[in-house]
Amino acid sequence: MGDVHGLLLVSDLGQEDIAWDDVGTSAAVNIATLRGKYYGQNYESLERRQHNAEASLSSTRHRRITAKQSKLNFDVFRTYLSDRQRSEQQKTHVTSQRSFTVIGVLHLLVLVGLFALGTAEARTFCPNGCTCDDDTLVVSCVGANLDVIPIALNPSIQRIVLKENRIKIVDAAAFQFYGDLKNVDLSSNHLFTIPNGSFDAQRHLVELHLKHNKISALTEKTFQGLKSLTVLNLRDNYLETLKNGLFAYLSKLEELDLGQNRISKVEPGAFQKLGTLRVLYLDDNQLRTVPSSALAPLNALAELHIGWNAFSSLPDDAFKGLEQLAVLDIMGAGLDNISDGAFRGLNALRTLKLGANKLREVPTKQLAVLPRLEELTLGQNFFTILRSGAFQGLSTLKKLDVSGAKLLTTVEKGAFSDNANLETLVLNSNKRLAVMEEGSLAGLPNLRHLMLRDNAFITFSESLVAWNELRRLDLSENPLVCDCSQLWLAEILVPRNSSPVLCAEPPESKSKSIKGMTADELGCAFSDSRKQVLLVTVCTTGLGLFFGLIILLYYRYRRRVRDALKDYKWKNRAISRKEHEYQKTFSDDEYIVRSAHAHHHHHHHQTPPSQPVPTHHHHHHLQQLQQQQQQQQQHAQIAAGIKPIPVTEL
Numbered sequence: 001m002g003d004v005h006g007l008l009l010v011s012d013l014g015q016e017d018i019a020w021d022d023v024g025t026s027a028a029v030n031i032a033t034l035r036g037k038y039y040g041q042n043y044e045s046l047e048r049r050q051h052n053a054e055a056s057l058s059s060t061r062h063r064r065i066t067a068k069q070s071k072l073n074f075d076v077f078r079t080y081l082s083d084r085q086r087s088e089q090q091k092t093h094v095t096s097q098r099s100f101t102v103i104g105v106l107h108l109l110v111l112v113g114l115f116a117l118g119t120a121e122a123r124t125f126c127p128n129g130c131t132c133d134d135d136t137l138v139v140s141c142v143g144a145n146l147d148v149i150p151i152a153l154n155p156s157i158q159r160i161v162l163k164e165n166r167i168k169i170v171d172a173a174a175f176q177f178y179g180d181l182k183n184v185d186l187s188s189n190h191l192f193t194i195p196n197g198s199f200d201a202q203r204h205l206v207e208l209h210l211k212h213n214k215i216s217a218l219t220e221k222t223f224q225g226l227k228s229l230t231v232l233n234l235r236d237n238y239l240e241t242l243k244n245g246l247f248a249y250l251s252k253l254e255e256l257d258l259g260q261n262r263i264s265k266v267e268p269g270a271f272q273k274l275g276t277l278r279v280l281y282l283d284d285n286q287l288r289t290v291p292s293s294a295l296a297p298l299n300a301l302a303e304l305h306i307g308w309n310a311f312s313s314l315p316d317d318a319f320k321g322l323e324q325l326a327v328l329d330i331m332g333a334g335l336d337n338i339s340d341g342a343f344r345g346l347n348a349l350r351t352l353k354l355g356a357n358k359l360r361e362v363p364t365k366q367l368a369v370l371p372r373l374e375e376l377t378l379g380q381n382f383f384t385i386l387r388s389g390a391f392q393g394l395s396t397l398k399k400l401d402v403s404g405a406k407l408l409t410t411v412e413k414g415a416f417s418d419n420a421n422l423e424t425l426v427l428n429s430n431k432r433l434a435v436m437e438e439g440s441l442a443g444l445p446n447l448r449h450l451m452l453r454d455n456a457f458i459t460f461s462e463s464l465v466a467w468n469e470l471r472r473l474d475l476s477e478n479p480l481v482c483d484c485s486q487l488w489l490a491e492i493l494v495p496r497n498s499s500p501v502l503c504a505e506p507p508e509s510k511s512k513s514i515k516g517m518t519a520d521e522l523g524c525a526f527s528d529s530r531k532q533v534l535l536v537t538v539c540t541t542g543l544g545l546f547f548g549l550i551i552l553l554y555y556r557y558r559r560r561v562r563d564a565l566k567d568y569k570w571k572n573r574a575i576s577r578k579e580h581e582y583q584k585t586f587s588d589d590e591y592i593v594r595s596a597h598a599h600h601h602h603h604h605h606q607t608p609p610s611q612p613v614p615t616h617h618h619h620h621h622l623q624q625l626q627q628q629q630q631q632q633q634q635h636a637q638i639a640a641g642i643k644p645i646p647v648t649e650l
Contacts, residue, residue, distance in 0.1 A: 125152050132157075137180075141165065149174040159183040166190055170198045185209040187233070193217065200225035211235040211257070220245045229253055235281065236260040242294075244269035255279040259305065266291040271298055283329065284308040289315075296321035307331035307353065316341035324348055331377070332356040338366045349373055355401070356380040368393030379403035388414035395419070401426040408432060413439040424449040428474075432456055441465040453477050453499065462488045472498070479504035482514050484524030490517040 126132035129144025137158040141150070146165040153160070155177050167189040175181065175198070182204055191213040199205060205226055216238040223229070229250050239261040247253060253274055263285040270291075271277065277298050282291075287309040295304070301322050311333045318339075319325065326348055335357040343349070349370050354363075359381040367373065373394055384407045391397060397419045402408070408430045416422060423446050427433065434456040441447070441464055450470055454477040467473070473496060480486065482503035493501060493515040503509040509521070554561060 127152075151177065153178070156180055161185045162189070164188045168192060170194050172198050175199065176201050179204070181205050183207045186213070188212045191215055194222050196221040197224055199223065202226060204228055207231040207233075209233040210237070213237050215239065218246060219243075220248055223247065223249050226250060227252065231255045233257045234261070239263055240265070242266045242270035245272055246270055248273045250274065251276070253277055257281040259283040259285070261285055263287065266294045268293040270294050274298060275300060277301055279303040281305045282309075283331075286310065290318045292318055292320060295319065299323065301325055303327040303329075305329040307333050307356075310334050313337040313339070314342035315339050317344055318342050320345055322346065327351040329353040330357070334358060336360075338363050340365055341369075342366055343369055346370060347372065351375040353377040354381075355404075358382055360384075362386065362390040364390055364392055367391070370394070372396055375399040377401045379405055381405055383408050385409065386411045386415045388412045389417060390415050392418045395421065397422055399424040399426075403428040403430065405430050406432065410435045411437065411440045413437040414442070415440050417443050420444065421446055423447060424451075426451040427455065428452070429454040430456075434458065436461075436464060438463065448472065450474070458504075459485055460489055467492050474499045475501045477502075480514065481505040482509045482512075482517065482522055484519070484522055486514060487517075487519055487522050487524065490514045490522065 126139070127141060127144060127146065127150050129146075130139060130141040130150070132139045132154065134154055137154065137156055138161075139150075139153055139157050139159070140161040142161060143164040144162075146162065146167060149162065149167060149171060151174065157178055158180050159182060160178070161183075163185055164187075167186065168191060170186070170191065172195050175184070179201055181202055183206060184202075185207075187209050188211075191210065193215065194210075196219060199208070202225060206228055208226065208229060208231070211233045212235070214237065215234065218234075218239065220243070223232070226249060230252055232247075232250065232253060232255070235257045236259070239258065240263060242258070242263060242265070244267045247256070247270070251273055254276055256274070256277060256279070259281040260283070263282065264287065266282075266287070271280075271294055274297070278300060280295075280298065280301060280303070283305045284307075287306070288311070290306065290311060295301070299321060302324055304319070304322065304325060304327070306328075307330050311330075312335065314330075314335060314337075316339045319328070319342075323345060325346055328346070328349055328351070331353045332355070335354070336359065338359070343352075343366060346369075350372055352367075352370065352373060352375070355377045356379070359378070360383065362378065362383065367376070374396055376391075376394070376397060376399070378400075379402050383402070383405050386402065386408070391400070395418060398421055400416075400419070400422060403426055409432045411427070411433070416425070420443060422444050425441075425444075425447060426449075428451050431454075436457075438461060444465070447465065448470060449472040450465065451472075451474045453474045457475075457478040458481045460475065460480075473493075475489075476499040478501070480501060480503055482490075482505065489501070498515075501514050503512050503514055506523075509517075
């Protein structure tokens with residue numbers, strides 16, 4: 001009787017009766033229909049919408065929900081309907097007959113709920129292309145071609161993912177029946193705007209993701225009701241201005257992503273009442289200056305990503321008030337000048353990213369005011385040299401990355417002399433970097449990760465660094481000349497899981513890995529410094545023993561040696577004198593003729609003229625004289641071992 005009375009009351013509204021053939025399976029459909037009837041919406045359009053929904057739902061699998069969930073559905077709608085009724089009564093002064101009708105509708109819903117409780121089971125619907133898990137209370141409709149937010153889901157769901165659909169607007173009542181939601185993801189849709197109060201009922205919502213849409217404007221009431229929200233993602237939209245008090249209702253917000261928009265103006269009070277904000281993304285926008293006044297109230301901010309804007313310079317105290325800031329990302333901001341006091345007050349800063357700017361020198365003085373800095377990125381700037389003491393004052397620095405500096409050619413000796421705690425050094429993709437001076441990596445006892453990939457090095461010095469202490473080493477993509485000087489490198493790479501180091505020269509070794517190459521393959525021998533030392537030691541020892549033996553023998557036979565030396569010297573003097581005295585001034589024939597002539601002249605004076613000497617006697621006399629001279633010469637040769645001395649000089 002109660003059922004019939006309820007149906008009659010609905011009919012009294014001047015609308016079509018509702019068929020209750022299967023109350024358990026039609027609860028969601030009937031609630032949606034009643035919602036349309038109560039609001040006075042066009043019934044035919046609603047009926048078509050409901051028909052389309054039923055058609056899409058007919059092919060999905062049915063899921064069970066408990067009686068408590070079914071009752072919750074009715075309770076939620078009853079509460080919402082009652083609130084709406086009171087509002088309408090205040091505006092239009094509806095009659096008691098109308099109130100009685102609404103009460104009858106509520107009675108009808110109660111009966112339906114009791115029926116569901118009696119059966120202890122009910123079925124809910126999951127749209128085409130979605131997955132609905134009633135255990136984890138998660139609904140995922142990624143790429144399901146949805147135009148609207150589904151309204152017939154389990155009312156107890158806590159997470160709904162609607163990414164990559166065609167939803168253009170967030171219906172103000174769409175989330176009214178999902179009061180337990182904690183995570184909503186509407187990324188990659190076609191959203192243009194979000195009506196005020198759309199999330200008014202989402203008291204428990206923690207994360208709201210709206211990235212990659214077309215949202216161009218927001219008001220201070222857009223996020224009204226989101227008292228528990230901690231993460232808001234608005235990346236990649238069309239926002240241009242952040243107005244004062246825009247996020248005032250988000251008192252518990254911890255992470256705000258506004259990157260990749262068109263923001264050119266941030267009003268001073270845009271971030272008011274965000275005292276709990278820890279992470280802020282303002283990167284990839286159109287800001288000309290750092291919005292220092294707007295950032296000042298964020299005294300709990302730990303991360304600020306503000307790169308890829310168009311700052312060109314950083315003034316003094318650019319980040320004043322951000323005393324808890326630990327990470328500052330200013331990559332790609334077009335910086336060519338940094339004031340000496342730009343980073344003043346950032347005493348807690350541990351990570352600073354200044355890469356992809358237009359700096360021509362390492363900002364040594366500006367960085368020295370950061371007493372706790374541990375990680376510094378400076379790549380893709382216009383440095384030509386990393387000078388000695390370039391990072392002076394950064395005694396706590398643990399990681400340094402200077403990669404992609406297309407003009408960098410040299411790292412000077414002592415460049416890292418004040419960075420004894422440095423653990424990781426990355427110098428990759430510096431196409432002109434060919435020189436690391438001896439001692440450039442000296443004084444780095446904690447260095448464990450060295451990246452020198454894709455530079456212009458043709459050789460590496462064994463004394464450059466304590467290579468064996470490194471845990472990670474990357475020397476790949478360098479034009480390495482594999483010769484004797486690199487044998488040590490081939491050996492230390494063997495036990496390491498390092499990137500392949502290929503030879504560029506000589507031609508016979510091109511594209512061959514140097515890892516494990518032998519001395520013969522490198523065209524050298526004894527190139528190992530230890531082997532060289534051993535070889536020198538052996539040679540020196542051998543020479544020492546040889547000379548020691550000579551000295552010992554001399555000491556033992558010194559008398560004989562002295563006597564032999566004396567005899568040798570005497571003979572040399574005698575020979576020298578005789579050779580000096582012996583000079584043959586005429587031929588043998590002259591010698592004989594002159595001798596004969598002299599002898600003949602002598603006898604000529606002694607022999608009387610009356611007694612001439614016979615010719616044959618004279619000839620015989622000459623022969624005797626010649627024989628005597630030859631005998632004398634032979635005796636002289638035997639005695640002194642010298643050449644014959646002319647008779648005329650005896």
